[in-house]
Amino acid sequence: MTDTTTRTAQAKPVGRRALLKLTGAGAAALTAGSLFNISNAEARTMETQTMTTEWDKTFPKSPNVDHQKIRFKNRYGITLAGDLYLPKNHADKRLAALAVGGPFGAVKEQSSGLYAQTMAERGFAALAFDASYTGESGGEPRNIASPDINTEDFSAAVDFLGLHPSVDRERIGIIGICGWGGMALNAAAVDKRVKAVVASTMYDMTRVMSKGYNDSVTLEQRTQMLEQLSRQRWADAADGKSAYQSRYNELKGDEAQFLVDYHDYYMxxxxxxxxxxxxxxxxxxxTPLSFMNMPLLTYIKEISPRPVLLIHGEKAHSRYFSETAFAAAGEPKELMIIPGASHVDLYDRTDVIPLDKLHSFFEQHLR
Incomplete structure (x- = not known):
């Protein structure tokens, strides 16, 4: 049973210590001194990553789906890597198609691939892809993000799907998970080829990076962070390479529960x-620089009259992102609250993810 009404949620405040711990869902705002007290992580520097031929997903391969590894380029010339899932025995039928991305900092072998394969089992062509600069996709330096480029990645996936012989290009939707929920909404607003959009357990990465969790960062703290980020550019330019943040999702004790949840999934x-x-x-x-003054949801109303479905867990620390997006979006729209679910439950818990709802939503709106 799900609650499809929207209610104002007062999220439990996150302490300053927890706020400063960077998570797999995105960087909370950083206060003075924090950027220069973190270590470098190793980075791969190949423009185009080698694509594995092995099944190295975090979920089992479905016997009811054909799988193919593919490459395509975005508008900036970056080569993206993806996994295309097609229902077996679809013959010459042109299929409705879905492009699936996220979570922020994840790869296609994780949650997005699970969503894509599951939707292919239900009759859709589905493409899970790695964002620019991450996973098996190209771009350097490695592991950098941009609200503009990552929005473009969704449209590039739509390019690929619209040219595929098994796809009906007039029936393409997108699914964004976690931080890619905001990217999906932004992509749907600007790309009119997208006929329907779902954001599952959504984060607005521009909001959390510029304002912190629950918009708790002060102007003084924001100014301090921008000062540090600006000066880090000089350090990177002098070194001729990018410096990296501390490693994500390594627990040291006394973390907020949502950070423990991220660790329990990613680690x-x-x-x-x-x-x-x-x-x-x-x-x-x-990485936070490009997110600091580019609000992703500025034009969310322009998705209308195409439908929006927002899915979030009742107990998710991030629930307020979906509630804000729901309030701002035009019609038709729906906010589906999953009773008892946390943020991470919607990554991979197929008994919690409302798969029947996803199916019926896209079946209705990609006719």
Whole structure:
């Protein structure tokens, strides 16, 4: 049973110490001195990463789906890597298609791949892809993000799907998970080829990086962080390479529960993947810069009249992101609250993810 009404949620405040711990869902705002007290992480520097031929997903391969590893380029010339899932025995039928991205700092072998394969089992062509500069996709320096480039990554996936012989290009939707929920909404607003959009357990990465959790960062703290990030550019330019943040999701004790939840997904056999930024790797120190003054949801109303479905856990620390997006979006829209679910539950718990709802939503709106 799900609650599809929207209510104002007063999220439990996150302490300053927890706020400063960077998580796999995104960097909270950093206060003075923190950027220069973190270590470098190793970074791969190949423009185009080698694509493995092995099944190295965090979920089992479905016998009801055909799988193919593919490459395509975005508008900036970066080569992206993806996994294309097609239902078996679809013959010459043109299929409705879905592009699936996220979470922020994850790879296609994790949550997005699970969503994509599951939707292919239900009759859709589905493409899970690695964001620019991450996973098996190209771009350097490694492990850097941008709200603009990552929004473009979604549109590039739509480019690929619209040219595929098994896809009906007039029936393409997108799914964004966690931090890629905000990217998906931004992509749908600007890319009119997208006919329907779902954001699951959504983060607005521009909001959390510029304002911190629950918008708790003061102007003074924001100014301090921008001062540090600006000066880090000089350090990187002098070194001729990017410096990296501390490794993600390594617990030291006394973390907030949502940080423990991230660790339990990204750092255990449940969801660990060596290529994921969140699985003990790191973003560049200057990654937050491009998120600081580019609000992703500025034009969310322009998705209308195409439908928006927001899915979030009742107990998720991030629930307020979906509630804000729901309030701002135009019609038709729906906010689906999953009783008892946490943020990370919607990454991979197929008994919690409302798969029937995803199916019916896209079946209705990609006709």
């Amino acid at each position: 255990t056999p449940r969801g660990y993947h060596a290529r994921a930024v969140n699985s003990g790797n790191a973003w560049t120190r200057t």
